[in-house]
Amino acid sequence: MRRNMVAGNWKMHGSLAANQALLSALIAAPEPACDVVVCVPFPYLAQAGQLLAGHAIGLGAQDCSMHEQGAYTGEVSVGMLREFSCSHVIVGHSERRAYHAEGDALVAAKAQRALSAGITPIVCLGETLEQRERGQTEAVVGMQLDAILHLLGSRMHELVLAYEPVWAIGTGRTATPEQAQDVHAFIRQRALRHHVSAEQTRLLYGGSVKPDNAAELFAQPDIDGGLIGGASLKAVDFLAIVDAAKHRG
Known part of the structure; x- marks a missing residue:
């Protein structure tokens, strides 16, 4: 049985004071019944790592x-990420693909490099509204x-994949549970x-x-949790x- 996971992507947000309040x-809160990771901007890895030390919440970065x-x-x-006790790193986020022209081969190479260091890559996949x-x-x-x-075909069990329809990121639009499940099922079957x-x-x-749609999304058979943007703040x-x-x- 796959254990559910929730990862927070802070993107380019945060300050020493705000981070202290949020992580505190x-x-x-009670220890989570799923795996939880927060992926913070590089300058805050040291602060976040110190605050999370000894707790159930893992630390991740947003790129490598x-x-x-x-x-x-x-x-x-x-x-460098490993020296700050990062357990996860996001690679291939749509914002990296769009704003920094990161292609599929580069994203795969980053995922491979992360695994070589014992860090779990959270690999993002997704299409635009036009597509x-x-x-x-x-x-x-x-x-x-x-x-x-x-x-990395033989190491798929070591990866986390995140389906993020670009048209639903930060727009307030959300794929219906059925739409999301359809793509997740496609991803799993293709990988299998x-x-x-x-x-x-x-x-x-x-x-x-968001809190009001999370349960219905996570109830789908091929959705094992979420990569959360704004709500993670x-x-x-x-x-x-x-x-x-x-x-x-």
């Missing part, structure tokens, strides 16, 4: 380099997934063709997940979503 509230080290100004290696309206969802998501399968371990791969849904909302993830459909 999360730590004070495909390179181990070298003359790559502005990049952060997985070795969905053209009926290209499976073609686009399938191409993104195939790059991962090509490099490459390796049986994909049955154990956790698939998260991301895209305007509010302790009450994030904890409500975490609570929804403890129940399986």
